[in-house]
Structure formats: C-alpha cells, structure tokens
Amino acid sequence: MTSDNPNPVDPFDSTTPQYRAYFPEGSRDDVEFRLTRILSLSARRWGTHVENRMMAATGQSRSRWQTLFVLSVATPPITTSLLSARLAIQWPPLIRTLNSLESDGLIRRVENPTDKRSRYIEITAAGRAVVEQVQPILSDIRTKVFVNLSMQEMELATRVLEMVVAGVNEAQQDNDE
Missing domain, CATH: 1.20.5 (Single alpha-helices involved in coiled-coils or other helix-helix interfaces)
Incomplete structure (x- = not known):
C-alpha cells in the first residue's frame, strides 16, 4: 500500500x-x-x-468468521445478547450476520427452554470447518505482522491495550450515569 x-x-x-x-x-x-x-x-x-x-x-467476511470463532470457543449455551457483548457489536448487524450464517448451515438457533424470548446459538460442523479454514490464515497474518516484536513486547502491548479497553468501558459507564 x-x-x-x-x-x-x-x-x-x-x-x-x-x-x-x-x-x-x-x-x-x-x-x-x-x-x-x-x-x-x-x-x-x-x-x-x-x-x-x-x-x-x-x-468469509470478518463479521462471519469472527462470529463463528467466538461461537467455536464459547461454552454453550450462548445467547444473542452474550454473543453481541463478546463481539462488541450491536444487535442489528449481528442479527443480519446470524441470519446469513444460519441460511448457510453454519449455525443453528434453538429455543431457550427457560426463556421463550431468547434463543441459543450453536455452531454446526460446517461452521467449525470454516473456523478450521480461517485459523491458519489468521496465524500466518499474525506471524508476518508481528515478526519484529518480541514476546515481551507483544505481552506489554496486550496489557496496554487491555487497559485502554478498560478505560473506554469506564468512560462509557460514566456517560451512561
């Protein structure tokens, strides 16, 4: 570029x-x-x-593979609300992604037996296959992008970014009050 x-x-x-x-x-x-x-x-x-x-x-678009990845590592059951929070995205774009993934057979939504207003989202075998296809590509990208960073530098950067995210969360809560 x-x-x-x-x-x-x-x-x-x-x-x-x-x-x-x-x-x-x-x-x-x-x-x-x-x-x-x-x-x-x-x-x-x-x-x-x-x-x-x-x-x-x-x-696969970013919204699709990120959603599938979060579902693949989550402890079931996972609701739309929980998935939305983990992806840090709002409902409308998430629902569009879920509809698309479901129509392609990569996820299924099942009734929540304890709350009829809520549905659980499950990744299918086909969805897991997409994650298996995506992971090596992501690993290769990370390796190339971070080639000049030591483990210590990556760990420090991760801690700093976690602090930034926490600061943003606190600022948002202050604004919500």
Missing part, C-alpha cells in the same frame, strides 16, 4: 505549527492524541488487511 505522506513514520505531520497549536510537543495531549491516532490507524489497517486476505482465501 502506498501513501501520499512523505514521512510514513510520522503520519500526523506532528512537526507542523498547525499540529503544535493543538498539541504542544511533549505534552500529555500530544502523546494521548498520537496514541489514539495510531490505535485507530493500526486497527483500520489490520482489519482491512485481514478482511481482504480472508475474503480472497475463504469467501
């Missing part, structure tokens, strides 16, 4: 006076902005790269 940015190491033009008017050099605001910007940029690029590779190799 090519970029119009003459300095891809600094995708924010952080040395310009316009940038520094918002974010003085070395300030917490500067570091917070660059961190959130690189989080967004890396997530978007990761998602696009994985989506393109997965579609080409398996024909």
Whole structure:
C-alpha cells in the first residue's frame, strides 16, 4: 500500500505549527492524541488487511468468521445478547450476520427452554470447518505482522491495550450515569 505522506513514520505531520497549536510537543495531549491516532490507524489497517486476505482465501467476511470463532470457543449455551457483548457489536448487524450464517448451515438457533424470548446459538460442523479454514490464515497474518516484536513486547502491548479497553468501558459507564 502506498501513501501520499512523505514521512510514513510520522503520519500526523506532528512537526507542523498547525499540529503544535493543538498539541504542544511533549505534552500529555500530544502523546494521548498520537496514541489514539495510531490505535485507530493500526486497527483500520489490520482489519482491512485481514478482511481482504480472508475474503480472497475463504469467501468469509470478518463479521462471519469472527462470529463463528467466538461461537467455536464459547461454552454453550450462548445467547444473542452474550454473543453481541463478546463481539462488541450491536444487535442489528449481528442479527443480519446470524441470519446469513444460519441460511448457510453454519449455525443453528434453538429455543431457550427457560426463556421463550431468547434463543441459543450453536455452531454446526460446517461452521467449525470454516473456523478450521480461517485459523491458519489468521496465524500466518499474525506471524508476518508481528515478526519484529518480541514476546515481551507483544505481552506489554496486550496489557496496554487491555487497559485502554478498560478505560473506554469506564468512560462509557460514566456517560451512561
């Protein structure tokens, strides 16, 4: 992927006076902005790269294989509400994905015997086969993307990102109150 940015190491033009008017050099605001910007940029690029590779190799969209993967590792029974929370997506797009997966025979929805308003979602053997097809591709992508990171760096990055997610969750709860 090519970029119009003459300095891809600094995708924010952080040395310009316009940038520094918002974010003085070395300030917490500067570091917070660059961190959130690189989080967004890396997530978007990761998602696009994985989506393109997965579609080409398996024909499965990200929403489909991520849903199947979560179902494949979950302890049954799993409800739509629980699946929605684990995927961090809202109901309308999840329901569309579930409808598509069910029509393709990759999942089935069964009645919840304790709550008639709720249904359990189960992955089928065909759905597990898709997960088995997806996993080696994801593993290869991760290996190539993280080749220059040590185990310690990946563990540190994971801890930092977990703290970011926790901070976002706390901020959302504060806004909900």
